[in-house]
Amino acid sequence: MLTSDQFQLLVANLRAAGWANGDIEWAENIQPPQDPEAFALETIFVICNSGMRFTVAQKIFDRVKWALQAGNSAADVFGHKAKAAAMDTIWQTRAQLYRDFMASKDRMAFLRAIPWIGPTTVFHLGKNFGEQVAKPDVHLVRLGKLWSKEPQALCEELANMTGLRVATIDTLLWRACATGVLCTRTGNIGAAS
Numbered sequence: 001m002l003t004s005d006q007f008q009l010l011v012a013n014l015r016a017a018g019w020a021n022g023d024i025e026w027a028e029n030i031q032p033p034q035d036p037e038a039f040a041l042e043t044i045f046v047i048c049n050s051g052m053r054f055t056v057a058q059k060i061f062d063r064v065k066w067a068l069q070a071g072n073s074a075a076d077v078f079g080h081k082a083k084a085a086a087m088d089t090i091w092q093t094r095a096q097l098y099r100d101f102m103a104s105k106d107r108m109a110f111l112r113a114i115p116w117i118g119p120t121t122v123f124h125l126g127k128n129f130g131e132q133v134a135k136p137d138v139h140l141v142r143l144g145k146l147w148s149k150e151p152q153a154l155c156e157e158l159a160n161m162t163g164l165r166v167a168t169i170d171t172l173l174w175r176a177c178a179t180g181v182l183c184t185r186t187g188n189i190g191a192a193s
Contacts, residue, residue, distance in 0.1 A: 001147045001154075002187070004161055010189050011172060013181045017191070023175055027168035030130045032102070039101060039129075040094035041065060044074075044087045046125045047116045086115035107131060127167045134170040139177035142184035 002010065014020035033039040044064060049057040063077040064084075068091045075084035090097065097114070104110040108131060112122045123135040133152065134140060140151035147154060155169040162169070176182035182189055 001149070002158065006189060007158060007162060010176050010182055013189060013191055014172065014175055014179070017179060017181070019175050019179065020172065023171045024164070024168055027171040028165055030128065030165075030167055032130045033098065036094040036098035039098040040068075040090050042128050043090050043097075043114060043117070043125060044068075046121055046128065047083055047087060047090075048078075049124070050116070050118065050121045083116055089115060101129075108133065127170060130167075132166040134166055135174075137174065139174050139184055140170065143173060143177070143182075143187070146184065146187050 011020050011024075014023070033042060045057070045061045048061040048064065052060070060078055064074045064087060067074055067077045068087070073084065074087035074091070075081060078084045078087070101107060101110055107129065108122060108126050111117055111125050111129070112119075114125075117125055120136055123133045124137075126133045127135055134155035136144075136151040140154065144151045144154050149157070151170075152166075155166045155173070158164075158169045158173075159166045164172075173182065176189075177184050180190065
């Protein structure tokens with residue numbers, strides 16, 4: 001497990017690489033979606049992002065967003081027919097989905113019921129909607145195994161230690177692992193690659 005000093009070193013290395021400030025500002029200020037379109041677009045982005053690198057997913061999402069806002073189908077620009085059908089349904093029912101989400105007593109359970117939001121992506125979407133959850137992606141799962149903690153418990157412990165939100169800790173650990181600042185096999189901290 002990282003000590004406070006080690007975590008500060010990790011953040012300093014991310015800052016030196018140009019990442020930490022934007023990540024911290026974004027994650028510390030995440031709010032629930034403000035309208036049905038924001039709800040639908042973030043949900044669709046998470047579906048695009050599942051199983052893909054961010055850079056690939058962003059390009060697909062941009063095309064899908066354009067198609068949907070133009071009144072077309074996601075299937076017109078995205079070859080994964082099942083995901084495209086889910087995206088079309090989410091877009092067409094966004095007003096009702098948004099109302100139901102905002103009224104829900106258990107928002108994570110509500111999100112789990114959305115097509116193509118699975119057992120891992122629900123945490124990605126929940127985090128992006130302001131819930132205090134950590135996404136158990138490959139990086140956080142490896143860190144959890146290394147330090148004998150579940151990803152949520154790991155992020156909660158670091159959040160309590162630092163005063164940052166769980167979502168911020170999740171984002172910083174993911175970024176550190178994705179850029180090579182933090183090795184998921186050893187827990188060693190280095191410079192970003």
